[in-house]
Structure formats: C-alpha cells, structure tokens
Amino acid sequence: MxxxxxxxxxxxxxxxxxxxxxxxxxxxxxxxxxxxxxxxxxxxxxxxxxxxxxxxxxTKDELTRAAYLSLMDGMTAKGSDALEGVGAAPEERLAAFVSASLRPPVLDVGAVVLWAGYMHKVRTDPELKTVHEAAYLAYRDMLQSLIAALPRSASDAQLRAEAIACNGLIDGLWVEGSILSHAFAPGEIVTIGLRSVGAILGVDLIAHSAMLPDPGKILP
CATH class of the missing domain: 1.10.10 (Arc Repressor Mutant, subunit A)
Known part of the structure; x- marks a missing residue:
C-alpha cells in the first residue's frame, strides 16, 4: 500500500x-x-x-462523526445558499432548493461514495446514527418549511408526509445522478426532480425554475 x-x-x-x-x-x-x-x-x-x-x-469516533456531519450539513447549506437572491414566490424558492440539491457541487460521485462509507457505520455506532438523524431532519425540515409556504391548504400531517416523500425522491435522484452521471442528459436529473416534486405537491416547479437567477439546463 x-x-x-x-x-x-x-x-x-x-x-x-x-x-x-x-x-x-x-x-x-x-x-x-x-x-x-x-x-x-x-x-x-x-x-x-x-x-x-x-x-x-x-477520540477517532468523535472525528468521524464530525466529518460525517460536515458532509451532510455542507450539502444542506448549498440548498439554503441557493435561496439567496431568489424572489419571494414560494414556488420559485422551492424550485431553487430542489435544483441546487440535484446539480453540482451537491451532485458529486465523491460525496455519494463518502456518504455510503459512513452508512456502514450507522448501524453499529448509535452516536453516529444520532448525527445522521439530525442531518436528515435538518434537510427535511427545511424542505417542509418551503412546502408549507406554498399557496394552498395542507395539514401538518400532510406537509410532513410530503416532505418525507420529496426528500426520498431527491435522495434517490442524487445517488443515481451522481454515480451514473453519464447515463443522463445535461439537466435531466434536475428536470425530473422538479417535475416529480411538483407532481407530489400539485405545483408547476418547471415554470417557476425559469425565473431563477441561474436556472441552469432544464429540459422541455
């Protein structure tokens, strides 16, 4: 070696x-x-x-947990950063957050490999599992707050269920879009994410993504 x-x-x-x-x-x-x-x-x-x-x-375990939290918080922060300079329209802000979660630098094979390495330890390290849960909830809560701002009526239970579903969808696209980037056209993962999250919530996020300061490539 x-x-x-x-x-x-x-x-x-x-x-x-x-x-x-x-x-x-x-x-x-x-x-x-x-x-x-x-x-x-x-x-x-x-x-x-x-x-x-x-x-x-x-301890080394303390450093390991800090490194994992840094990875997860960094990705959530990039989604939050995407809201700066975005208009006040709730649909536009949600579109910005979803888009940022599904394009580089968040969409990155190295980040997925690193995340997968830590997942192996989550099962056997209760404190790392606690860190993982906190990071997951931080992202999901931010997503839920953006969903709650949409101009429609929804109960707390519905908002929670929608946030869980949208989070799961984004996670899956993030993994495959990072590892198999060659299998998707430029902007395809972002487009699928916006359409799918929009379908779950009953809003047109594709239309609002065109108003973003840096909309990137969105497929028709």
Missing part, C-alpha cells in the same frame, strides 16, 4: 486545523471506507502528529 500523502506543515488557526482534519478523514473514508481512516493515516494526510489530533477531537 502506498503511504498516505502528507500535507506540508503550516501554522493554522484552531478552526482551520479542525477543518483540515475533517477533510483528511473524509478523503480517507472516500478512498477506502471507514477502516482506512486510522489516526495514523489521518495525521499523515493532514500533516500533523497523531497526538495533535487528540487536541481537537477526544
């Missing part, structure tokens, strides 16, 4: 050093699964000593 690449040493702030350790962990998990992210390998990849890792994270 080739030795892990070592980053050049440089003095960093605590926040930057934590980010470097999280990034190193993510890279190793993506390359070889959770087992590849040993303390020694993480230290070598980040260009630090193993002892320094314990200054920022008490």
């Amino acid at each position: 080739e030795p892990a690449l070592r980053r050049a040493y440089r003095r960093e702030s605590e926040e930057t050093r934590r980010a470097d350790l999280i990034a190193a962990t993510q890279e190793l998990v993506a390359e070889g699964g959770p087992e590849a992210a040993t303390v020694r390998a993480i230290a070598a990849r980040a260009g630090v000593t193993a002892g320094l890792i314990r200054h920022y994270f008490h």
Whole structure:
C-alpha cells in the first residue's frame, strides 16, 4: 500500500486545523471506507502528529462523526445558499432548493461514495446514527418549511408526509445522478426532480425554475 500523502506543515488557526482534519478523514473514508481512516493515516494526510489530533477531537469516533456531519450539513447549506437572491414566490424558492440539491457541487460521485462509507457505520455506532438523524431532519425540515409556504391548504400531517416523500425522491435522484452521471442528459436529473416534486405537491416547479437567477439546463 502506498503511504498516505502528507500535507506540508503550516501554522493554522484552531478552526482551520479542525477543518483540515475533517477533510483528511473524509478523503480517507472516500478512498477506502471507514477502516482506512486510522489516526495514523489521518495525521499523515493532514500533516500533523497523531497526538495533535487528540487536541481537537477526544477520540477517532468523535472525528468521524464530525466529518460525517460536515458532509451532510455542507450539502444542506448549498440548498439554503441557493435561496439567496431568489424572489419571494414560494414556488420559485422551492424550485431553487430542489435544483441546487440535484446539480453540482451537491451532485458529486465523491460525496455519494463518502456518504455510503459512513452508512456502514450507522448501524453499529448509535452516536453516529444520532448525527445522521439530525442531518436528515435538518434537510427535511427545511424542505417542509418551503412546502408549507406554498399557496394552498395542507395539514401538518400532510406537509410532513410530503416532505418525507420529496426528500426520498431527491435522495434517490442524487445517488443515481451522481454515480451514473453519464447515463443522463445535461439537466435531466434536475428536470425530473422538479417535475416529480411538483407532481407530489400539485405545483408547476418547471415554470417557476425559469425565473431563477441561474436556472441552469432544464429540459422541455
């Protein structure tokens, strides 16, 4: 096995050093699964000593959970960022959020491989499962709030069920669109996502996607 690449040493702030350790962990998990992210390998990849890792994270499992949360929160944040500069129309805002969730940089094979690596540990690590649940609910709650703003009547139970269904749909398209990107025409995954979410909710998200600041490729 080739030795892990070592980053050049440089003095960093605590926040930057934590980010470097999280990034190193993510890279190793993506390359070889959770087992590849040993303390020694993480230290070598980040260009630090193993002892320094314990200054920022008490255990390797704590670092693993932080790396997973960073992955999931990052993808949710990109959807949230897409709402900046978007008009006030609820349909337009929902279209922006769905579109951002189904195109690069969120649509990325590396992110899916990394996510899959962590899923193996969710079954055996209750604390990682708690992190996963929190990340899932954060995205779903944001989606539900955008659905709730649509100009129609819906009960809380209906909104919850719709958010779960739309979240599941987006997740599936994200996985296949990332891994099999060559199998889809440019913009096809986004178009399918907008049409399918719109069909679940009874709104035309395709029409409202044309009003987005950066609508991207939307198929007819």
